[in-house]
Amino acid sequence: MELVPAHEQIIFDYVTAAELEVAIKHEHIAFPPDEADSPEQFRYRFKHARHLFLGAFTVSAQTKGRKLIGHVCGTQSPVTYYTKESMSVHVPSSPSICVHSVVLLESYQKKGIGLQMMREYLLRIQRQNSTLEAENRQGKPERVLLVTHDDVRPFYEKAGFICKGKSDVVLGAGMWYEMSYPLKPSGSNPSK
Numbered sequence: 001m002e003l004v005p006a007h008e009q010i011i012f013d014y015v016t017a018a019e020l021e022v023a024i025k026h027e028h029i030a031f032p033p034d035e036a037d038s039p040e041q042f043r044y045r046f047k048h049a050r051h052l053f054l055g056a057f058t059v060s061a062q063t064k065g066r067k068l069i070g071h072v073c074g075t076q077s078p079v080t081y082y083t084k085e086s087m088s089v090h091v092p093s094s095p096s097i098c099v100h101s102v103v104l105l106e107s108y109q110k111k112g113i114g115l116q117m118m119r120e121y122l123l124r125i126q127r128q129n130s131t132l133e134a135e136n137r138q139g140k141p142e143r144v145l146l147v148t149h150d151d152v153r154p155f156y157e158k159a160g161f162i163c164k165g166k167s168d169v170v171l172g173a174g175m176w177y178e179m180s181y182p183l184k185p186s187g188s189n190p191s192k
């Protein structure tokens with residue numbers, strides 16, 4: 001596994017309005033046109049669920065600021081399995097978080113960053129749940145859902161997702177598999 005250059009550090013943080021258009025560009029680089037989510041879907045998710053729109057960034061002493069190199073974004077939904085409709089709707093306080101896009105720029109792939117990013121995403125959701133629980137508030141999500149092609153399944157399984165079988169979702173070419181990550185009671189470590 002090739003390492004990230006020594007002068008670059010990887011950090012994870014929520015995507016800002018200024019970085020949103022870069023994430024949209026990355027989506028269209030990573031996926032074929034019939035699979036890429038639209039700019040409108042991205043802008044909707046950012047507007048309504050930016051606490052579910054995490055970025056991976058490089059920071060370097062040689063450049064000013066941070067550079068977006070990947071993202072995970074989703075919305076909350078009443079569905080119990082992933083649907084195409086969930087891609088364009090955010091229903092706060094509902095039981096599922098549907099992840100719609102997971103992307104890392106090609107030059108940063110296969111270095112373990114994608115898995116770190118996914119684990120960080122799940123950890124933050126788990127923390128948000130702990131806060132809701134501490135404040136005695138209702139509407140904690142119970143699971144994280146997504147669909148994937150067969151070849152990327154091992155990646156999500158390494159992050160702790162369980163494959164629930166073939167999905168009914170039709171999106172571009174090829175078969176999709178339903179993946180589910182059960183959110184654990186607060187206090188437990190989601191990456192274990």
Ligand SMILES: CC(C)(COP(=O)(O)OP(=O)(O)OC[C@H]1O[C@@H](n2cnc3c(N)ncnc32)[C@H](O)[C@@H]1OP(=O)(O)O)[C@@H](O)C(=O)NCCC(=O)NCCS
Pocket residue numbers: 030031102103104105108109110111112113114115116147148149151152153154155156158
């Ligand atoms: C999927 C993606 C986010 C993975 O990021 P990454 O940084 O390359 O993955 P990592 O290096 O963290 O890989 C972690 C583990 O998952 C496995 N894995 C990663 N990508 C995989 C893939 N495409 N297929 C199968 N396994 C994969 C790796 O083998 C690795 O296991 P190992 O450590 O035992 O070798 C990245 O490849 C990507 O953005 N791809 C293009 C967009 C895409 O396909 N997104 C997913 C849509 S469902």
